[in-house]
Each structure stands twice: as structure tokens, then as C-alpha cells.
Amino acid sequence: MFPATRTRELGFETVDTPPVRANVGSMAASGLFAALLLLSLAPLPHAAAMSNHTWRVELAVGLFLLGSLTIKNVRFALESALSKRVAVFIALFAVWGLISGLWASSFASAVHHTIVWCEYGLFFVLASTTLKAPGRVFLLSTFIWFTTIIGLVTISDYASLPDFKSLEGILRTRYSAYGELTVTIAPLLWAVAMYQRRTKSWLLAMLPAALGWVSAMLSLSRGVFLAGIAGSVVAFAGAMIFGRQIHRKRVAATAAIWLTVTIAVQVGFSLLTPIPATVDYLSGKADPTRESSAARLFIWRTTLPLVEEHPLTGVGADNFGAAANEGRAEFRRTHPADLTDEINSDHIVERAHDEPLQILAELGLPGFVLFVLPLVIFGWYVARSLVAGKRRPSSMFWAALGGMVAFGVSSMVSSFSFRIVQNGIAFFFVFAFAVYELARTDRSGDRASRIVVPKAAVTCLLILAIAVLAVKGVAEYSFAAGDETDxxxxxxxxxxxxxxxxxxxxxxxxxxxxxxxxxxxxxxxxxxxxxxxxxxxxxxxxxxxxxxxxxxxxxxxxxxxxxxxxxxxxxxxxxxxxxxxxxxxxxxxxxxxxxxxxxxxxxxxxxxxxxxxxxxxxxxxxxxxxxxxxxxxxxxxxxxxxxxxxxxxxxxxx
The missing domain is CATH 1.25.40.10 (Tetratricopeptide repeat domain)
Structure with a gap:
């Protein structure tokens, strides 16, 4: 891999520090963590009707964090002013979610929301701490493990399909949940490949990225596909425009491989197999009724009345599912001439299929502002760096920004987003990458003292979260046992x-x-x-x-x-x-x-x-x-x- 380099070009100083080398310990830990993120794919016993809120992965990663504290003595610390500001607003957002439980129909749901966002905050701080040390390879190794496994499993499933039509719904649900995560982390893996000096190493390094992108395309999710394209364009374009001239050839070659893989999968499946490609769903060839699109549009329209009825308080964190019918009834009352059929009248509506809209409906304007502010502050730092900074953001920064863009695009049409904890963890890992790389380009105006999150406070928080999630696990397995007995x-x-x-x-x-x-x-x-x-x-x-x-x-x-x-x-x-x-x-x-x-x-x-x-x-x-x-x-x-x-x-x- 390249050594750290700093060169002056066109009045900018470019900082391009490639990932450090892996070691056995970090690879093993990252492999374990990747397995936890993939826990939903494991053939574990589960209830026929699961709990209203997920708990397995939340519990597993909570135990992982607690183990990191006790076994590895990991420290949760922040140095840059930007990372501190982001962490503060994540914490405030989690607290506001808990407060919303006071007027929500379900306080327990608000507690679940707070637990999840506390975990997100801890993973953001952990990633920020890790990136400062050689242990940053843990994050990239986790991404490599994840995309390699999900890619191979996806390809294996498709290769052994007895009949696509009969399993289409299962496949799309199974892999679209992970598609959002994959397109979030894939740009960073393409960036890792860009740093490989030897052609053989470059080709080998692109394999995990390609596997991840293929699995995302095979999820057949239109939102994931478009989000992946948007994120990749940002990553490659940023590296080309702001990267070192000597580095641009490798960026262009990597982008060409990405484009080749994209076209090969889309054209190959569309023309050479009975399995449709994502472009077939986009064109309407594979889904002429466009039922899922119609359902999303209808859910968005029936969610807006909730926002209008509860503009400041919302209906409560993670309480959208219980309040969805309130919005639907109000929509029908105020739109008596609307002749839309009763879409999804026999389906449970748990999410708004638009993360910002659902946050606005659940947490009102204060919650929405707390959610958006970290991104606004980050955007201001990016603009300042590009306009007034003396150093250019690295290719890793543009890759991380591309991952964030992909996640954001997908979240606008997805029912998963932050509601699936592994997706949220991936986003905050990538967010930490972007913040870290951005902070390295402008060290002059943001020197601040290091803040260490007290280990005792983190431990108590994790123990409480684990206890709450374990109780949900007991409930679900009790339900499963009740179904099994005569x-x-x-x-x-x-x-x-x-x-x-x-x-x-x-x-x-x-x-x-x-x-x-x-x-x-x-x-x-x-x-x-x-x-x-x-x-x-x-x-x-x-x-x-x-x-x-x-x-x-x-x-x-x-x-x-x-x-x-x-x-x-x-x-x-x-x-x-x-x-x-x-x-x-x-x-x-x-x-x-x-x-x-x-x-x-x-x-x-x-x-x-x-x-x-x-x-x-x-x-x-x-x-x-x-x-x-x-x-x-x-x-x-x-x-x-x-x-x-x-x-x-x-x-x-x-």
C-alpha cells in the first residue's frame, strides 16, 4: 500500500493516507462483528410473528461493545470539534426520543428507540477513536468480511434457485434489508482498491467491493440500486476532481471496473436469464403494476396528517406503527374525493418508507432538527474545507461521503434505514470516516481538548440496554413456544x-x-x-x-x-x-x-x-x-x- 503522502497541487495540500495493514487480531474481531451484523441471515429459531421491534442484532452488538470495554479496555474518546458536535446531537436526539415516550401511546417503544440511538452514538465515538489509531483497519476489515460473505451467499442463493417467481418476494425482502448497508460501505472498499500499487493487488482488493455491489443489485431493490449509483458517482467524481493527478488514473480504472460490473449484471440478467434485473423493475417490465411504488406514495400521503396533527411533539419515538391508522383516517376525512383503493388494508404498516418523514411524524419538529443538525454542521465543514482549506480531502473522504449519500438516497424510499440497527451502525461508521478525514484537512481552527466518555457511564448504559433487549428476547421465544405447544x-x-x-x-x-x-x-x-x-x-x-x-x-x-x-x-x-x-x-x-x-x-x-x-x-x-x-x-x-x-x-x- 502507498505510504502517507502530502503533495501541493494548484494551491491545495492533498492528504491521502491509505489504510494501514491488517493483523490477525483485528481481522478476527472484525470477522466476528461482521457475523453479528449478518445475524438476521442465520437460521436461528424465531417466532412466526416477531416482536414489534427488532432486538437480536441490537442485543448482539450491545454485548460486543460491553466485551470491548471489559476485555480490550477500549476507550471512547473524541478529539476533533466536528466529531464532538456530531456526538452531542446524536445524544440529544436519543434523549428527545426518550422524552417523547411521556406522550406516546407506548413508552416501551420510545425506550427501544433510545437504546438503538445510544448504540449508534457509541459506535460513532468508537469509530472516531479507532480511526486515530492503527486499529482503524478493524472498520475496513469489517466491511470486507461483510461484503464478501453477503456477496457469496447472495450469488449462491441465485445459483441454486429452483424457481425465481415462487421465491421472488422472499429474496427481495431478504437482501434488500442488507442492500442499504452494502451500498453505504461499498464506496470505501472501492477506495481501498484505489490505493493498491500493484495491478494484482488492485484487482484482488476490488473483489469485496464488487461482491458487495453485486449483492446490492441482486436485492432487486430500485431504491438501493439508484442509491448505489449516486454514492459511487460522488465517490469517484470527488476523487477524480480533487485527487492527486498521479492518483487519477487508478481512480478512473476503478470506476471503469465498477461500471463494467454494473452493466454486466444488469444486461446479463435482463437478457440472458429468466430472472429480471433491477432495470427491469425500474422500467416496469418486471413489475407493470408498480404496486410497491403505489403503496409507498399512499403511505407518504397518509403520514403527512400525523405531521400536521402533531407538529411539535410527534406521536412518539418508534410509535409510528401504532399511529399509522390515525393518519390514514385523517387523510380519508380531509380527502373524501380521493378514489385511491384501500392499498395495504390487509397489511400492517410499521414504517413510513421515508426515514426523514417518519422522524418528523414521530418526534416532531424538535426531533427532526436534532436529527438534521449534525448533517448540516458536517456540510458546513465540507464547504469550508473546499472553499478555504489548504488541503484537499482525501479519496477516502469522498468514498465516505459517497456512502453517506447512498444511505441518504435509499432512506428516502426505504422502510429499513435506521430502523434496522446494522444499517445505522454502518452509516455512523462511514460518517466517522468522513468526519475524521475532513478534520485532517483543517487542523488550524478546531483545536480542542480531548473528551473521554466515562467508562462507568458507558458500562451502565450498555448493561441497561442489554437487559431491556434480553427481556424482549424472552418475550419472543415465549411466543414461539406458545405456538409450538398443543x-x-x-x-x-x-x-x-x-x-x-x-x-x-x-x-x-x-x-x-x-x-x-x-x-x-x-x-x-x-x-x-x-x-x-x-x-x-x-x-x-x-x-x-x-x-x-x-x-x-x-x-x-x-x-x-x-x-x-x-x-x-x-x-x-x-x-x-x-x-x-x-x-x-x-x-x-x-x-x-x-x-x-x-x-x-x-x-x-x-x-x-x-x-x-x-x-x-x-x-x-x-x-x-x-x-x-x-x-x-x-x-x-x-x-x-x-x-x-x-x-x-x-x-x-x-
């Missing part, structure tokens, strides 16, 4: 434990509702299902089930209130309208029933007639009638499909 008494005990240990575990309350319903304890079933809905399980199917619980409990008032509430959220749900109409008919309220049927038929007469026939006459008669009646949909054409399954005729013996 003993309903034991299942009741296990699901109750899960709901007690994790109050936000909506699925645990859902299971408890089902057990109560089975033993004809309908008031308890209704109470548990109401809790599950309030915790985020408010879809058309659960509202229908809640109304059924109230009906069987003899509580007609709450039954009809449930339908009214559900239809404020899903006013164009034909299924709910017809269900409501039928229950009103049973109650002798024919005029009200006819009104609900008219509203349903205004959305789709065929579907309204199909639902009415399916619920009142059964699936076989509905199917047969639909063959001759052009104004009636067959059961197979009705949506949501899970609701249709509830009304299929039972075969003899069932």
Missing part, C-alpha cells in the same frame, strides 16, 4: 408471559384473543384483540374479527362502533362495508344496511355483490352464480384474499 393452558401461560415481558407485542395479544374466543370467553377475546389493534395490528381483518367478538359477547354497541372506526380508516373497503351491512340487517336496521351496500357498490358493484353472496350464501353458490352473472365477482377475484378464506365452504369432515 396444550392450550400452557399456550395461554406462554403468550401471557410474552405480552407481560413485551407490552408492545401485538401478536401475543392477538394469540390470547384467539384462545379466549375458542373457549367462548368473548369479552376477553374482544379486550385482547382491541389491545392488539391499538399496538399496531389494525387491519381490515382484525377489525372484522373484533366486531365479531363484540357480536358474540352481545355487545352490539361496540360492534357497530368498531365498524364505524374501521370504515373511517378504510372507507373504500368493500369487504368491511358489506360485513357491516349484513350485521345491520341482522339488527333490523335495513335502511342503514342498504346505505352501506350502496357505498360498497359505488366502489365496485361486482365485488360488493360477490362479497354479499359469499358471506350470506357460501363460496360454492357464489362461484356458480358468478359464472352467469356478469355483475358478480367470483370468490377467487375478491380481496383481501385472507378474508375470502374465512368464508369458503367446509368440506365434509372438516
Amino acid at each position: 396444550d392450550k393452558t400452557e399456550a395461554q401461560t406462554l403468550f401471557t408471559r410474552a405480552a407481560t415481558f413485551d407490552p408492545d407485542y401485538a401478536a401475543a395479544h392477538y394469540r390470547l384473543s384467539g384462545l379466549a374466543f375458542d373457549r367462548s370467553d368473548h369479552p376477553t377475546a374482544a379486550a385482547e384483540l382491541r389491545t392488539a389493534i391499538d399496538r399496531g395490528l389494525g387491519v381490515d381483518l382484525t377489525y372484522s374479527a373484533l366486531a365479531d367478538c363484540y357480536a358474540k359477547a352481545g355487545d352490539a354497541s361496540n360492534e357497530f362502533k368498531t365498524f364505524d372506526e374501521a370504515l373511517r380508516i378504510f372507507p373504500r373497503s368493500i369487504f368491511l362495508r358489506v360485513r357491516y351491512a349484513i350485521e345491520l340487517e341482522k339488527d333490523g336496521r335495513k335502511d342503514d344496511a342498504d346505505h352501506q351496500l350502496d357505498l360498497a357498490r359505488a366502489v365496485s358493484q361486482k365485488d360488493a355483490n360477490g362479497w354479499y353472496s359469499l358471506i350470506t350464501r357460501g363460496s360454492l353458490r357464489t362461484f356458480l352464480d358468478a359464472q352467469d352473472n356478469t355483475e358478480m365477482s367470483a370468490p377467487a377475484d375478491l380481496r383481501p384474499e385472507p378474508a375470502v378464506l374465512q368464508y369458503l365452504d367446509k368440506e365434509p369432515g372438516q
Whole structure:
């Protein structure tokens, strides 16, 4: 690798210090940490319905940090003024998230948010400390391990695919979660390759970067693909424009390899295999309906009312899922002429698919300002360095900035972003790289004393975080055990434990509702299902089930209130309208029933007639009638499909 070099060119002093050499200890530690970041891919036992918030990777990296403190005696220290300012605002953002729990529907969710952001802050400080020492290789080695493993696993999965269409959804979900992380760190790995003097070493160094970029493209995520392109362009363009002239040839050659890999994967998959490439999804060739894009747009539109209703406080950190229906109902109230179908009415909406928008909705304007300020301050330092600085930022800086840009672009359309802890850790590692490299270009005006975060404070914080996350783990494994047992008494005990240990575990309350319903304890079933809905399980199917619980409990008032509430959220749900109409008919309220049927038929007469026939006459008669009646949909054409399954005729013996 190149030695550290400083040369004057066009009035600037360029500082280009390549990564230091690895050692066995740092490689082993980085390999372990990369494995922790990939923990979600491990075939570990898990519940069929997981907790509302992730906990496994958070717990694992918390233990890693605690181990670093006790075994390696790692110090958390900051020197540059920029790194201190960034760390302060991360801490303030975490504290504001905890404070928001005072008015949130779930304080436990706000605690989870604070734990995650405290971990982000500690990893930023750790990275900033590590970059000052030869141990900086730990970060780059972690990235190399990660991209190599995820790249090989992705390629292996694609090579052994029996049928892409049947596994498309699983593959895209599995790898798009890691795609954001990969495009964030990949520019730094391309930069590492730029520093290799020998051609053989250069080609070898590009392998992890290429594997990571290939895995990101094979996630088939349009957002990840565009984000990766944006980040790579920033990294290569910055190095070309501001780098040393002698270094530009290697930058150009590396960029050419990146472009070749990109074109080869896109053209190769699109033209030579039955598996579509990301460009096919962008063009609409592989997804002509563009359902996911339509769903995102609708979620953004229904999130804005939450921002308008809670501009200063937000709904509380990590409370978006529980409040999403509030925004949807307000949107429908204020836009009665909007004829958008009930997108995702049978899907749980946990995230806004736009990180800045979700932060604004959850934490209000104060939280949004605290979130943005570190980036604004960083941007000011970058501008000052380019305009007035005597030294040029290194190629590593431009690579880190490219990674940050990639993460930011992806976060605008992603449901993952900071909500998946490994993504957030990668971002703050890369952010620390950028801050460190930038601070090296302008040492004159920002000399300040070193700040060391007290080891005792970090230890206490980590122990508390680990305890909270471990409790969530106990809850989830209790839920899994409850699903596995055939003993309903034991299942009741296990699901109750899960709901007690994790109050936000909506699925645990859902299971408890089902057990109560089975033993004809309908008031308890209704109470548990109401809790599950309030915790985020408010879809058309659960509202229908809640109304059924109230009906069987003899509580007609709450039954009809449930339908009214559900239809404020899903006013164009034909299924709910017809269900409501039928229950009103049973109650002798024919005029009200006819009104609900008219509203349903205004959305789709065929579907309204199909639902009415399916619920009142059964699936076989509905199917047969639909063959001759052009104004009636067959059961197979009705949506949501899970609701249709509830009304299929039972075969003899069932």
C-alpha cells in the first residue's frame, strides 16, 4: 500500500493516507462483528410473528461493545470539534426520543428507540477513536468480511434457485434489508482498491467491493440500486476532481471496473436469464403494476396528517406503527374525493418508507432538527474545507461521503434505514470516516481538548440496554413456544408471559384473543384483540374479527362502533362495508344496511355483490352464480384474499 503522502497541487495540500495493514487480531474481531451484523441471515429459531421491534442484532452488538470495554479496555474518546458536535446531537436526539415516550401511546417503544440511538452514538465515538489509531483497519476489515460473505451467499442463493417467481418476494425482502448497508460501505472498499500499487493487488482488493455491489443489485431493490449509483458517482467524481493527478488514473480504472460490473449484471440478467434485473423493475417490465411504488406514495400521503396533527411533539419515538391508522383516517376525512383503493388494508404498516418523514411524524419538529443538525454542521465543514482549506480531502473522504449519500438516497424510499440497527451502525461508521478525514484537512481552527466518555457511564448504559433487549428476547421465544405447544393452558401461560415481558407485542395479544374466543370467553377475546389493534395490528381483518367478538359477547354497541372506526380508516373497503351491512340487517336496521351496500357498490358493484353472496350464501353458490352473472365477482377475484378464506365452504369432515 502507498505510504502517507502530502503533495501541493494548484494551491491545495492533498492528504491521502491509505489504510494501514491488517493483523490477525483485528481481522478476527472484525470477522466476528461482521457475523453479528449478518445475524438476521442465520437460521436461528424465531417466532412466526416477531416482536414489534427488532432486538437480536441490537442485543448482539450491545454485548460486543460491553466485551470491548471489559476485555480490550477500549476507550471512547473524541478529539476533533466536528466529531464532538456530531456526538452531542446524536445524544440529544436519543434523549428527545426518550422524552417523547411521556406522550406516546407506548413508552416501551420510545425506550427501544433510545437504546438503538445510544448504540449508534457509541459506535460513532468508537469509530472516531479507532480511526486515530492503527486499529482503524478493524472498520475496513469489517466491511470486507461483510461484503464478501453477503456477496457469496447472495450469488449462491441465485445459483441454486429452483424457481425465481415462487421465491421472488422472499429474496427481495431478504437482501434488500442488507442492500442499504452494502451500498453505504461499498464506496470505501472501492477506495481501498484505489490505493493498491500493484495491478494484482488492485484487482484482488476490488473483489469485496464488487461482491458487495453485486449483492446490492441482486436485492432487486430500485431504491438501493439508484442509491448505489449516486454514492459511487460522488465517490469517484470527488476523487477524480480533487485527487492527486498521479492518483487519477487508478481512480478512473476503478470506476471503469465498477461500471463494467454494473452493466454486466444488469444486461446479463435482463437478457440472458429468466430472472429480471433491477432495470427491469425500474422500467416496469418486471413489475407493470408498480404496486410497491403505489403503496409507498399512499403511505407518504397518509403520514403527512400525523405531521400536521402533531407538529411539535410527534406521536412518539418508534410509535409510528401504532399511529399509522390515525393518519390514514385523517387523510380519508380531509380527502373524501380521493378514489385511491384501500392499498395495504390487509397489511400492517410499521414504517413510513421515508426515514426523514417518519422522524418528523414521530418526534416532531424538535426531533427532526436534532436529527438534521449534525448533517448540516458536517456540510458546513465540507464547504469550508473546499472553499478555504489548504488541503484537499482525501479519496477516502469522498468514498465516505459517497456512502453517506447512498444511505441518504435509499432512506428516502426505504422502510429499513435506521430502523434496522446494522444499517445505522454502518452509516455512523462511514460518517466517522468522513468526519475524521475532513478534520485532517483543517487542523488550524478546531483545536480542542480531548473528551473521554466515562467508562462507568458507558458500562451502565450498555448493561441497561442489554437487559431491556434480553427481556424482549424472552418475550419472543415465549411466543414461539406458545405456538409450538398443543396444550392450550400452557399456550395461554406462554403468550401471557410474552405480552407481560413485551407490552408492545401485538401478536401475543392477538394469540390470547384467539384462545379466549375458542373457549367462548368473548369479552376477553374482544379486550385482547382491541389491545392488539391499538399496538399496531389494525387491519381490515382484525377489525372484522373484533366486531365479531363484540357480536358474540352481545355487545352490539361496540360492534357497530368498531365498524364505524374501521370504515373511517378504510372507507373504500368493500369487504368491511358489506360485513357491516349484513350485521345491520341482522339488527333490523335495513335502511342503514342498504346505505352501506350502496357505498360498497359505488366502489365496485361486482365485488360488493360477490362479497354479499359469499358471506350470506357460501363460496360454492357464489362461484356458480358468478359464472352467469356478469355483475358478480367470483370468490377467487375478491380481496383481501385472507378474508375470502374465512368464508369458503367446509368440506365434509372438516
